[in-house]
Amino acid sequence: MLHKYRKTALIEAEQFDGSIKQITRYKVHIVGPTSWGDTSYFLLPTKEGNMKLNAGDYIATGIDGEHWAIDKDIFERTYKRVD
Numbered sequence: 001m002l003h004k005y006r007k008t009a010l011i012e013a014e015q016f017d018g019s020i021k022q023i024t025r026y027k028v029h030i031v032g033p034t035s036w037g038d039t040s041y042f043l044l045p046t047k048e049g050n051m052k053l054n055a056g057d058y059i060a061t062g063i064d065g066e067h068w069a070i071d072k073d074i075f076e077r078t079y080k081r082v083d
Contacts, residue, residue: 011060013070013079018042018055026059026067044069 016022023030029043029050043050044059044067051069053059058075060068070078 009063010082011062011079013058013060013075015072016042016053016055016057016059016069022059028053 014022016026016028022028023042027045029045030040031043032040042053042055044053046068047066048068053069054072056072058070058072060070060075062068
């Protein structure tokens with residue numbers, strides 16, 4: 001039987017803007033085009049491996065200091081700012 005659960009842990013998060021400051025802070029990798037016509041993209045190192053990251057997505061930081069990417073639309077539907 002399915003049950004509903006609510007997250008109780010607070011997280012810290014900031015919207016990723018592609019700036020050098022954020023790239024450095026989170027050790028984000030910039031991956032160049034793989035073929036003609038492709039565009040560069042970002043990879044965020046996480047405990048589970050690299051996650052693709054787009055400008056506008058959020059980088060969340062958990063209670064143990066781990067980071068993960070959250071799609072902008074999902075973040076804005078799921079989280080509410082408390083400070």
